[in-house]
Amino acid sequence: MKKxxxxxxxxxxxSSSSYSQTINSQPDRDEKALQKVALLSDVKTLALxxxxxDGSLARALADAEVADAAWSLDRDWxxxxxxxxxxxxxxxxxxxxxxxxxxxxxxxxxxxxTDRARSEVRSRIFSxxxxxxxxxxxxxxxxxxxxxxxxxxxxxxxxxxNALDAGxxxxxxxxxxxxxxxxxxxxxxxGLVNDLATKDxxxxxxxxxxxxxxxxxxxxTRRNAGRxxxxxxWVVYPNSIFPDPNKRIPDPxxxxxxxxxxxxxxxxxxxxxxxxxxxxSMRYVLLSAWLPLKAYAPELRGPFMQLEAxxxxxxxxxxxxxxxxxETDKERFRKKDSEALSSNEPDDRSIQSVISREDFDTxxxxxxxxxxxxxxxxxxxxxxxxxxxxLANKGDLLGAQSLGERLTKANSILQVxxxxxxxxxxxxxxxxxxxxxHQALKQLKNTDNKPFAPPLGMPASFVTSTHEFDPVLSGxxxxxxxxxxxxxxxxxxxxxxxxxxxxxxxxxxxxxxTGFDSDIFSKLAAKDEIRARGAAENLKDHLSRIVALAAxxxxxxxxxxxxxxxKAVRNGQESPR
Numbered sequence: 318m319k320k321x322x323x324x325x326x327x328x329x330x331x332s333s334s335s336y337s338q339t340i341n342s343q344p345d346r347d348e349k350a351l352q353k354v355a356l357l358s359d360v361k362t363l364a365l366x367x368x369x370x371d372g373s374l375a376r377a378l379a380d381a382e383v384a385d386a387a388w389s390l391d392r393d394w395x396x397x398x399x400x401x402x403x404x405x406x407x408x409x410x411x412x413x414x415x416x417x418x419x420x421x422x423x424x425x426x427x428x429x430x431t432d433r434a435r436s437e438v439r440s441r442i443f444s445x446x447x448x449x450x451x452x453x454x455x456x457x458x459x460x461x462x463x464x465x466x467x468x469x470x471x472x473x474x475x476x477x478x479n480a481l482d483a484g485x486x487x488x489x490x491x492x493x494x495x496x497x498x499x500x501x502x503x504x505x506x507x508g509l510v511n512d513l514a515t516k517d518x519x520x521x522x523x524x525x526x527x528x529x530x531x532x533x534x535x536x537x538t539r540r541n542a543g544r545x546x547x548x549x550x551w552v553v554y555p556n557s558i559f560p561d562p563n564k565r566i567p568d569p570x571x572x573x574x575x576x577x578x579x580x581x582x583x584x585x586x587x588x589x590x591x592x593x594x595x596x597x598s599m600r601y602v603l604l605s606a607w608l609p610l611k612a613y614a615p616e617l618r619g620p621f622m623q624l625e626a627x628x629x630x631x632x633x634x635x636x637x638x639x640x641x642x643x644e645t646d647k648e649r650f651r652k653k654d655s656e657a658l659s660s661n662e663p664d665d666r667s668i669q670s671v672i673s674r675e676d677f678d679t680x681x682x683x684x685x686x687x688x689x690x691x692x693x694x695x696x697x698x699x700x701x702x703x704x705x706x707x708l709a710n711k712g713d714l715l716g717a718q719s720l721g722e723r724l725t726k727a728n729s730i731l732q733v734x735x736x737x738x739x740x741x742x743x744x745x746x747x748x749x750x751x752x753x754x755h756q757a758l759k760q761l762k763n764t765d766n767k768p769f770a771p772p773l774g775m776p777a778s779f780v781t782s783t784h785e786f787d788p789v790l791s792g793x794x795x796x797x798x799x800x801x802x803x804x805x806x807x808x809x810x811x812x813x814x815x816x817x818x819x820x821x822x823x824x825x826x827x828x829x830x831t832g833f834d835s836d837i838f839s840k841l842a843a844k845d846e847i848r849a850r851g852a853a854e855n856l857k858d859h860l861s862r863i864v865a866l867a868a869x870x871x872x873x874x875x876x877x878x879x880x881x882x883x884k885a886v887r888n889g890q891e892s893p894r
Contacts, residue, residue, distance in 0.1 A: 353877050357390040360870050364398070366863055372827030374438050375860045377405035381442045382835065382867035388445060389878045399446050403456050406435050406442070407463040418465050424540070425503060426467070430785060434828035436468065440475035447476055470499040470506075477509050486517055493524060501531040502545045511555045511566050518567045525552050525573050529580045537588045539595055546581075546602045553577050554605070554642045562675045563710065574609040581606040582620050589627060600628035607638050650674065657683055668696050677704045694725075702729040709736045718753060727764040730757055731792025738799035747803045754800050754807060758814065761789055784825040787832045790818045794833040798840060805844040812837060812852045819861055826860040838865045839872035 360383060367379045380402035387395040408416070419426065428436070446453040457469060477492035489509070496506040510528070514521035532545055551558045553573065555566040569577075585603055589596040596603070603624055610617055629635050638645065650670065657667035663683040671680045680700050687693040705720035714737055721733045734757035741750035793815035801808035815833060824832035842849035846869065853865035 349877055353390055353874075356870060356873050356877065357387065360386045360390065360867075360874075361394075363863060363866055363870070366859070370860055370863075372829065373405040374434050374829030375827050377402040377438050378441060378829040378831075379860060379863045379867070380405070381438070381445055382864050382871075385445045386867050386870035386874055388448065389874050392449075395445075396449070396452055399442055399452075400456065400459075402442050403439065403446075403460060406439050407460065408435075413463070416465075419467060424544075430782065431828065432468075433785065434830060436471050436475075438829040439464075439468070439472050443472050443476055444479060466499050467503065470496045470503060473499070474505040474509060477506070481509060481512055481516075486513060486520065489513065490520060490524070494527065497524070497528055498531060501528055501535065502541055502548060504544075504548060504551075507548055507551045510552045514552075514555060514566050514569075515564065518570070521552075522570050522573050525569060526576055528552065529576050532580065532584070536591075537584055539592055542584075542588055542595070542599065546599070549577070549580070550602070550605060550642075557643045557646045560643075560646070560674065563707070571613050575613045578606045578610045578614040578617055578621075582617060582624065585624055586620070589624070596624060596628045597630055600630075603628050604638050605642055608641060654679055661686060663687070665692075669699075672696070672700055672703050675703065675707055677707075698724060698726055698729050702733055705733045706736060709733070709740055712740070714740055714749065718756070722756065722760070724760065725764065727761060727788040727792060730760050730764060731788055731795060735792070735795040735799040738796065742800065742803040745803065750800050750803050751807055754796055754811065757792075757796055758811070761792070764789070783823045784828070785830065787818070787822045787824055790815060790822050790824065790832040791834075793818060794837045798834070798837050801837075801840055801844065805841065809841060809845060809848040809852070812841060812848075813855075816852050816855050820855075820857045826858050829860075831858070831861045831864050833861075835864045835868040838868040842869045842872045843876075 363386075364380075364383045367376050367383065370376045370379060380398045384395040384398040384402065387398070416426075426432075443453055443456070446456055457472075460469070473492050473496035477489045477496065480486070480489035480492060490513070493506050493509050493513070496509075510521055510524050513524070529549065532549065535541070535545065537545055547558075553569060555568070581602060585596060585599055588599070603621070606621070610621055625637070640648065653667055654671060654676070657663040657671075658679070663686055668680060668683050671683065677700065680696075684693060684696045684700060687696065701720045701723050705717045705724075708714075708720065709717035717733065717737050721730070721737065724730045724733065734753055737753045738750050738757075741747075741753060793811055797808045797811040797815060800811065815837075819832060822832055824830050838849050838853055841852070849869055850866075853862060853869060856862040856865055
C-alpha cells in the first residue's frame with residue numbers, strides 16, 4: 318500500500334509539472350507565430366519594391382532572394398514568385414530566332430555576357446526551388462520550349478556542384494545524371510564526376526558506366542568524336558588530363574576499364590566504317606585502351622589489332638604503349654619542362670603548365686628568362702598567387718603572407734588573403750587574422766584593377782568585363798566573411814568598405830548582378846543584426862539593397878524555423894502537446 322501511494326504521488330507530480338510546463342511553453346509558440354507573421358509581412362513589403370527594378374534579370378534575381386526568405390513562411394507564395402522569376406529569364410522571341418536550339422553533340426557555344434548573367438540567375442532560382450525536387454522538375458518541364466537543353470544542363474551542373482561542396486552526395490548524383498543525359502559530349506559535368514570519385518569511387522564508377530551508355534546512343538562523326546573521347550578519357554584517367562598535385566583521384570575499378578576498352582573499340586570501328594581514314598587521327602584514343610585491354614579484356618585483342626593496323630601512319634612510331642596513360646603524361650611533362658629550361662625564351666604554355674602543376678622552382682627559372690614587361694609581370698603575379706595559396710593550404714601562413722605582400726592585382730590579393738584569414742580564424746588567432754585583413758586592405762588601396770591579358774588560347778568572350786565583375790567589391794565581401802567568425806566588429810568595418818565600393822562600382826545590376834555574395838549580410842546579422850541592416854540600407858543601388866535585406870530576412874526565417882528547446886522534456890520523457 319505504501320509503495321502504491323508513492324507511485325500515485327509520483328504520477329500526479331509528473332502530470333502537474335508537465336501540464337504546467339506545457340502551458341508555459343504556449344506563449345513562446347504564440348510569440349514565434351506572431352514573429353513569423355511579422356517577418357512575412359516584411360518580406361512581402363520588400364517584394365513590392367521589385368517592380369521598380371530595371372531589367373528582367375534584375376527582377377528575377379530579386380524574386381529568387383525574396384522567395385528564399387519566404388520559403389519557410391509561405392511555401393505556396395514562394396513557389397509562385399520562383400515561377401515568375403524563372404519565366405523572366407526566358408530569352409525573347411528575337412533571341413530564340415537568332416540562336417535556335419543546338420542538337421546533342423554540337424560544338425559548345427561561346428557564352429555572351431547575357432548568357433553568363435542568365436546562367437547565374439537561373440542557378441540561384443533553382444538553388445531555392447530544388448528544396449522541393451518535384452517543383453524544380455516541374456519548372457524545368459515548363460521551360461522546355463524556351464530554355465535550351467544545354468542551358469538546363471548548366472543549371473543541373475551548378476546545383477550538383479553546390480550539393481557536392483556541401484557534402485550531400487546523394488543529392489548531387491541524380492543532378493549529375495541529368496546533366497550527363499542532356500548531352501554527354503559537353504564538359505560541364507566531368508569535374509563533378511571526378512570530385513565525387515574522391516569521396517565515393519563506386520558511385521562515380523556507376524556514373525562513368527552510365528556516361529558510356531549515353532555515348533553509345535550518339536553517332537560519332539569527325540566533328541564531335543574528339544570532344545566525346547576527350548570527355549571520356551577525363552573520367553577514365555582522372556589523374557592525367559588535368560592533374561591536381563594536391564589531390565589524387567582514385568582510379569576507376571575493373572568494370573569501368575573493361576567497359577572503356579569495349580566502347581573504344583566499338584565506337585572507333587563504327588566511325589571508321591562511316592568515315593574511312595578517321596582512325597589515323599584517333600590512334601591516340603585506340604592506344605589508350607591497350608594496357609587496360611591486357612589487364613581486363615584480353616579477349617578483345619583480335620579486334621584491337623585489326624584497328625591498330627588501320628591506325629598506323631607510314632614513317633611514324635607504330636609501337637604499343639608500355640607505360641600507363643598517367644606515366645606517359647608525366648614523361649611528356651618532364652620532356653617539355655626540360656626543353657623549356659633549355660630555351661632562351663620559354664613559351665607561355667610551358668610556364669602555365671609548370672605553375673598549374675605547382676612546380677614552383679621550375680616556374681621561377683622559366684619566368685626569370687623572360688624580358689621585363691607585362692608578360693613577365695603577369696606570370697610572376699600568377700606564380701606568387703598560386704604558391705601563396707599552396708603554402709596557406711599547407712599551414713605555412715607566414716610564407717603565404719610573404720608572397721601575398723608581393724601581389725599587385727586586386728583579383729590575386731583577394732584569392733590569397735581570405736584563405737589566410739580563414740586559416741587564422743580556424744586556429745582562433747584573432748591577432749593574425751586582423752593583421753592579414755589590414756594588410757589586404759592596405760594593398761587594395763594601391764591595387765591595379767586592370768586585368769591581365771587572357772591566357773593563351775582563351776577566347777576574349779570568356780573574359781569578364783568590369784560590368785560583370787569587380788574584384789575589389791567581390792573580394793571585400795570574402796574578407797568580411799573570412800574574419801567574421803573571430804572578429805565581428807572588424808568584419809562589419811570591412812563590410813562598410815564593401816558597401817562604399819558597391820556604391821561606386823560599374824557592375825551592371827540590370828543583368829541581375831550585385832557584384833557581392835549576399836550571404837555576408839545574413840552571416841553578420843546572426844552576430845549583429847543592427848550593423849548588418851545598417852550596411853544594407855546604405856547601399857544606393859536598388860537591386861543590391863533588396864538582395865541584402867532579403868539575406869537578412871533569410872537568416873531571420875531560419876532562426877524562427879529552428880525547433881525551440883522543449884522545456885517539457887525531462888528525463889527522456891516528452892509531455893503531451
